[in-house]
Amino acid sequence: PFLRRSLVLACAAATLAASGIAAAQDIKPRIIRFGYGLNEDSNQGRAAKVFAEAVQKASGGKMRVRAIGAAALGPDTQMQQALVGGAQEMMVGSTATLVGITKEMALWDTPFLFNNTREADAVLDGPIGQKVMDQLQAKGLVGLAYWENGFRNLTNSTRPVARLEDLGGIKLRVMQNNVYLDSFKQLGANAVPLPFSELFSALETRTVDGQENPFNTILSSKFYEVQKYLSVTNHVYSPWIVLVSKKWWDQLSKDEQKVLRDAALASRDFERKDTRAEGARALADLKAKGMQINELPASEAARMRDKLTQVNAGIATTVGMDLWNETQAALGALRKK
Numbered sequence: 339p340f341l342r343r344s345l346v347l348a349c350a351a352a353t354l355a356a357s358g359i360a361a362a363q364d365i366k367p368r369i370i371r372f373g374y375g376l377n378e379d380s381n382q383g384r385a386a387k388v389f390a391e392a393v394q395k396a397s398g399g400k401m402r403v404r405a406i407g408a409a410a411l412g413p414d415t416q417m418q419q420a421l422v423g424g425a426q427e428m429m430v431g432s433t434a435t436l437v438g439i440t441k442e443m444a445l446w447d448t449p450f451l452f453n454n455t456r457e458a459d460a461v462l463d464g465p466i467g468q469k470v471m472d473q474l475q476a477k478g479l480v481g482l483a484y485w486e487n488g489f490r491n492l493t494n495s496t497r498p499v500a501r502l503e504d505l506g507g508i509k510l511r512v513m514q515n516n517v518y519l520d521s522f523k524q525l526g527a528n529a530v531p532l533p534f535s536e537l538f539s540a541l542e543t544r545t546v547d548g549q550e551n552p553f554n555t556i557l558s559s560k561f562y563e564v565q566k567y568l569s570v571t572n573h574v575y576s577p578w579i580v581l582v583s584k585k586w587w588d589q590l591s592k593d594e595q596k597v598l599r600d601a602a603l604a605s606r607d608f609e610r611k612d613t614r615a616e617g618a619r620a621l622a623d624l625k626a627k628g629m630q631i632n633e634l635p636a637s638e639a640a641r642m643r644d645k646l647t648q649v650n651a652g653i654a655t656t657v658g659m660d661l662w663n664e665t666q667a668a669l670g671a672l673r674k675k
């Protein structure tokens with residue numbers, strides 16, 4: 339019996355060695371539809387590709403990610419519903435469009451919350467970011483990582499925004515999110531919520547005068563073709579979040595879940611580097627494309643902040659005073675370092 343047992347073990351070991359590590363894991367063939375809103379040729383598209391490759395590699399080719407961009411599976415909110423219902427496996431999109439499902443996500447909509455990416459990374463990747471992400475589970479979604487969309491800036495086809503009053507009456511597309519809607523109304527703009535997938539043509543047909551997004555997106559979505567003025571406001575830091583359908587996630591083995599978690603983190607690290615490198619070049623690129631660029635003076639940013647104290651109070655109520663205070667304390671500690 340001893341001999342037979344060791345023979346069986348030896349055979350098993352040989353099979354394992356031959357078929358690689360993935361075979362030792364509990365991994366089944368899986369097709370994963372991973373939807374996103376921007377073009378393939380964008381920071382979002384490049385990182386989706388990195389995610390797909392990492393999953394394929396770690397699963398020994400068994401798990402295959404079909405990255406589908408340009409909102410071909412629908413805008414953010416539609417994909418979120420498809421994930422909740424189990425009709426789609428994964429997506430990456432704005433946290434701002436998730437607020438209807440998980441109100442705590444409104445924390446990230448707070449105007450001027452983060453001063454720089456160091457603060458954003460520390461809070462998003464730390465206990466506060468995790469706490470907010472964990473709220474998704476009860477709503478049928480699993481969050482894996484925050485990617486960087488980035489600091490948002492204003493573009494429009496009417497005039498440069500150099501002072502608060504310049505926003506007056508500008509018909510500005512905002513994300514489908516009440517904080518954004520209220521903020522820009524408060525600042526005097528005529529804010530219109532629209533899905534991102536409808537934005538280019540809304541700008542082109544002058545249905546709206548302007549929009550706000552990070553430099554990277556203004557570049558990759560070719561908004562420079564239909565917008566004259568770019569005003570550097572950095573009015574809010576916008577995260578993206580990698581989401582999984584909980585219905586589907588719960589059917590996965592621990593090994594399969596680990597493949598996705600690891601790949602989400604690896605793609606996050608790639609994405610932030612890539613986004614920051616592109617962002618650093620983007621202003622020059624946009625200038626070369628013919629955009630007229632101006633910086634919002636700090637004094638005007640301060641005036642905007644003052645106008646938004648009511649909005650901030652509303653966010654604190656929405657997300658809960660505990661979470662709000664914990665975030666302010668964490669930022670205070672980071673700023674002392």
Ligand code: TK8
Nearest residue numbers: 375376414431432513534
């Ligand atoms: C892409 C959007 C986009 C966001 C927006 O689907 O809607 O303006 O910034 O990145 O999530």
